[in-house]
Amino acid sequence: MVDTYPAHVVHVLTVRQNDPDVRAALDRCRSLLSAEERAREARLHFEADRERYVIGRALTRLLLSRFLGGDPRDWRFVTNAHGRPELAVSGEGPPPLGFNVSHTSGMVACAVAATREVGVDVECVDRPLAHDIADRFFAPREIADLRALPASDQPRAFFDYWTLKEAYIKARGMGLALPLARFAFRLAPGRTPTIAFEADVEDIAESWQFFQAWPTELHRLAVAVRRPPEGEVDVRLDGWTPRVDA
Ligand SMILES: CC(C)(COP(=O)(O)OP(=O)(O)OC[C@H]1O[C@@H](n2cnc3c(N)ncnc32)[C@H](O)[C@@H]1OP(=O)(O)O)[C@@H](O)C(=O)NCCC(=O)NCCS
Numbered sequence: 001m002v003d004t005y006p007a008h009v010v011h012v013l014t015v016r017q018n019d020p021d022v023r024a025a026l027d028r029c030r031s032l033l034s035a036e037e038r039a040r041e042a043r044l045h046f047e048a049d050r051e052r053y054v055i056g057r058a059l060t061r062l063l064l065s066r067f068l069g070g071d072p073r074d075w076r077f078v079t080n081a082h083g084r085p086e087l088a089v090s091g092e093g094p095p096p097l098g099f100n101v102s103h104t105s106g107m108v109a110c111a112v113a114a115t116r117e118v119g120v121d122v123e124c125v126d127r128p129l130a131h132d133i134a135d136r137f138f139a140p141r142e143i144a145d146l147r148a149l150p151a152s153d154q155p156r157a158f159f160d161y162w163t164l165k166e167a168y169i170k171a172r173g174m175g176l177a178l179p180l181a182r183f184a185f186r187l188a189p190g191r192t193p194t195i196a197f198e199a200d201v202e203d204i205a206e207s208w209q210f211f212q213a214w215p216t217e218l219h220r221l222a223v224a225v226r227r228p229p230e231g232e233v234d235v236r237l238d239g240w241t242p243r244v245d246a
Contacts, residue, residue, distance in 0.1 A: 005097055005114045007228035010112070012110070012221070013063060013239070014107055017107060021241055034076075059240060063110055082174050084170070098114070104219065116173070118226075120167055121166035134146055137181065141196075146158060163222035164210055164222045164224070166222070182201050192210060211225075
């Protein structure tokens with residue numbers, strides 16, 4: 001447990017769904033969930049989705065207890081108007097920690113930060129995609145930059161844009177109420193991604209920091225976080241091994 005979670009640190013934990021240790025810990029992970037969460041799990045149609053949901057909720061609970069203390073079973077959550085889960089707090093003021101979860105085929109990721117304005121997205125790049133997704137969702141400048149790349153680089157670059165765009169809207173907590181084409185990422189090799197907004201988007205590009213990683217060769221991950229007033233954020237990415245006390 002830390003006394004005060006540092007404003008300049010984002011912890012990002014990734015879990016490989018097919019890790020044998022993770023599979024062996026699924027029942028113990030499930031035991032951490034609330035009745036409401038278990039009911040939601042039961043409503044998911046596919047077993048793989050149920051597993052990722054359980055892992056995501058257990059990972060969130062374990063991380064919150066790691067940094068704030070207390071029993072992982074005791075955390076209560078509320079959802080904002082766009083479905084984003086947040087830590088429930090009694091009384092005034094923001095929650096002591098912000099978090100965000102993402103799941104995709106084979107992986108779950110959870111980011112924890114001192115701010116609620118943190119978002120994570122992880123995508124499995126080894127899957128068929130409709131050929132027109134970029135044209136439908138990306139900003140015109142992003143589409144132009146993507147199409148200017150050699151054809152062989154475009155599939156992976158597509159996931160760079162996708163994960164960054166999702167991480168940003170998840171950090172804002174607004175879901176698709178914030179249209180994906182109203183902001184554009186600029187990507188260049190060896191440079192940190194930058195964002196630009198259309199005039200009708202109320203936000204400050206310079207206040208955001210972005211982070212990208214390949215937690216496995218098939219998984220692209222992006223994090224978006226609003227910088228604290230005192231400057232840069234240190235994003236600490238790690239794999240997670242289950243240690244769920246019975
Ligand atoms: C719901 C949404 C926030 C993320 O959806 P997603 O990328 O399919 O799913 P992810 O696994 O990354 O994230 C889901 C998790 O985000 C969290 N979440 C839900 N609503 C959220 C919101 N409004 N803001 C932030 N996080 C949210 C939840 O923890 C959820 O996990 P849970 O259901 O286990 O509780 C939203 O961005 C969305 O629907 N996106 C559509 C994706 C798309 O069409 N993209 C086009 C290409 S760019």
